[in-house]
Each structure stands twice: as structure tokens, then as C-alpha cells.
Amino acid sequence: MRVLIADDHSLFRQGCKLLLQEIDTNVEITESGDFEEAQAALAGKDIFDLILLDLRMPGLGEIEGVRRIRQLAPASPLVVLSALDDPYYAQKTMECGAAGFIPKSSNPSVIANALKLILAGGSYVPPSLMNRPSTGPKSDKSRRPSEDLYEAVEKVLTPRQMDVMRLLAKGESNKGIADALGLSEGTVKVHVAAILKALNAANRTQAVLIASGMDSE
The missing domain is CATH 3.40.50.2300 (Response regulator)
Incomplete structure (x- = not known):
């Protein structure tokens, strides 16, 4: 496909x-x-x-x-x-x-x-x-929706967790993330676990989807 x-x-x-x-x-x-x-x-x-x-x-x-x-x-x-x-x-x-x-x-x-x-x-x-009435086209284009979504994720993740998140989004393994950031694999696992908890995600894939604005509570 x-x-x-x-x-x-x-x-x-x-x-x-x-x-x-x-x-x-x-x-x-x-x-x-x-x-x-x-x-x-x-x-x-x-x-x-x-x-x-x-x-x-x-x-x-x-x-x-x-x-x-x-x-x-x-x-x-x-x-x-x-x-x-x-x-x-x-x-x-x-x-x-x-x-x-x-x-x-x-x-x-x-x-x-x-x-x-x-x-x-x-x-x-x-x-x-x-089943919802239309409100018509949005006139305020000063701010893009993706910017709001990204900032919402930044509010719940630390800067280092955001670094890990970006590499997760690229499909990197824990070892690949560790090598890229100069961390141990154990430390990366801790960061990944913290990310999943902060985003209320069941796994790595769902964490990336949530971070990219594809999931909601």
C-alpha cells in the first residue's frame, strides 16, 4: 500500500x-x-x-x-x-x-x-x-491548531522527555534513543514510562498519536 x-x-x-x-x-x-x-x-x-x-x-x-x-x-x-x-x-x-x-x-x-x-x-x-450545527469557516488564522496541540504536550512533558518523544516519533528503539541522547537504556526506559503515564497512553504508538493530536480524553 x-x-x-x-x-x-x-x-x-x-x-x-x-x-x-x-x-x-x-x-x-x-x-x-x-x-x-x-x-x-x-x-x-x-x-x-x-x-x-x-x-x-x-x-x-x-x-x-x-x-x-x-x-x-x-x-x-x-x-x-x-x-x-x-x-x-x-x-x-x-x-x-x-x-x-x-x-x-x-x-x-x-x-x-x-x-x-x-x-x-x-x-x-x-x-x-x-448531529452538530455548522459554525461556518473559522476566521481567526493567526494560530494554527497544530501549534496548540504541540504546546499542550510540552506542558506535561519535561524538556528531556520531549527529546525522547521526538525520537520515539521517528521509530527509534530504546537503544537508538540512548545513543542519540547520550543516556543509558535504563534511563530511557524510565523516561518512556514517564511519558506514557503523563499522556495516559497504553503503549509507545499511542503516546505518539496522543502527542500529535490524534487522541483525546
């Missing part, structure tokens, strides 16, 4: 990668940090089995970006993963041809099941958005 992940927040992309690897161990992933990079990846005529797209990235407006990506890859299932969990955006992106709209605050198991459904040819919009 070949997947394009387009999101301007690197930690979130790493969380997506871990989740996709649990769905398909042989997944091949291409990453883009903005709409320009996403369009370049698609202009190469590469065929992706799935495209995961954030709404707010540099280069294009939210809905305009979805339309453009849809035009470049009409045959690839397009899924919007966004912190803008509003019925307005869900409706507009689905009208543009998206196969799914998933809030980043969704539980990882919900996201995984939604992606499996979409890969099987279905579509997905959370029932919670179907």
Missing part, C-alpha cells in the same frame, strides 16, 4: 505513519509538509492507494486545497484529517470528493477503523459531526 501524508506538523505525520504501519506492515509512505510539496508528489504521476490531507497548510486555502489535490489524484481515496472538527468543513470536503473526514481528536482505534473502511471502498464522517 502506498500512502501520501500531507501535514505541516512533523510529529503528526509520524503518528500517522505508526498508525498506518499497524494497518499494513508493508506500507510505503511519502510525506509532504505543505500543499506545494503535496502537489509535486502527485504531479509525478505516482499512484497512491490513500491520501491523508490536513486542511490548514501553507500554499492554499482549506477547501481550495482539497479541490486541487482531488483534481490531481481523482482515483486515490482522499481522507481529510483535521483539527477543524466542524460540520461545515466535513460537508465541504466531502462535496469536493473526499472519501472521509476524520477529526484529529478522534481515538486512534476510531481512525484506524475509519481508514480500513475507506480502503475497502466506503466513506466515513463521524456521527458526532452529522
Whole structure:
């Protein structure tokens, strides 16, 4: 399975990668940090089995970006993963041809099941958005949702734990983290345990997903 992940927040992309690897161990992933990079990846005529797209990235407006990506890859299932969990955006992106709209605050198991459904040819919009009134497009773009999510994690983790968290997101083993940070493996294990406890995560994968804004209490 070949997947394009387009999101301007690197930690979130790493969380997506871990989740996709649990769905398909042989997944091949291409990453883009903005709409320009996403369009370049698609202009190469590469065929992706799935495209995961954030709404707010540099280069294009939210809905305009979805339309453009849809035009470049009409045959690839397009899924919007966004912190803008509003019925307005869900409706507009689905009208543009998206196969799914998933809030980043969704539980990882919900996201995984939604992606499996979409890969099987279905579509997905959370029932919670179907039953809520739309508030329309957000006018305040002075601050990106990913920045708030990242700072929320920084508030519960120490600077050293954040260092460990970044390496966890890259898929490093305890030994790899220890070597990179000049720590013993025992110390790394202590930091990892503290991270899991602070984020109320069951395992390393869920910790990265929570840190990247894909989980909520």
C-alpha cells in the first residue's frame, strides 16, 4: 500500500505513519509538509492507494486545497484529517470528493477503523459531526491548531522527555534513543514510562498519536 501524508506538523505525520504501519506492515509512505510539496508528489504521476490531507497548510486555502489535490489524484481515496472538527468543513470536503473526514481528536482505534473502511471502498464522517450545527469557516488564522496541540504536550512533558518523544516519533528503539541522547537504556526506559503515564497512553504508538493530536480524553 502506498500512502501520501500531507501535514505541516512533523510529529503528526509520524503518528500517522505508526498508525498506518499497524494497518499494513508493508506500507510505503511519502510525506509532504505543505500543499506545494503535496502537489509535486502527485504531479509525478505516482499512484497512491490513500491520501491523508490536513486542511490548514501553507500554499492554499482549506477547501481550495482539497479541490486541487482531488483534481490531481481523482482515483486515490482522499481522507481529510483535521483539527477543524466542524460540520461545515466535513460537508465541504466531502462535496469536493473526499472519501472521509476524520477529526484529529478522534481515538486512534476510531481512525484506524475509519481508514480500513475507506480502503475497502466506503466513506466515513463521524456521527458526532452529522448531529452538530455548522459554525461556518473559522476566521481567526493567526494560530494554527497544530501549534496548540504541540504546546499542550510540552506542558506535561519535561524538556528531556520531549527529546525522547521526538525520537520515539521517528521509530527509534530504546537503544537508538540512548545513543542519540547520550543516556543509558535504563534511563530511557524510565523516561518512556514517564511519558506514557503523563499522556495516559497504553503503549509507545499511542503516546505518539496522543502527542500529535490524534487522541483525546
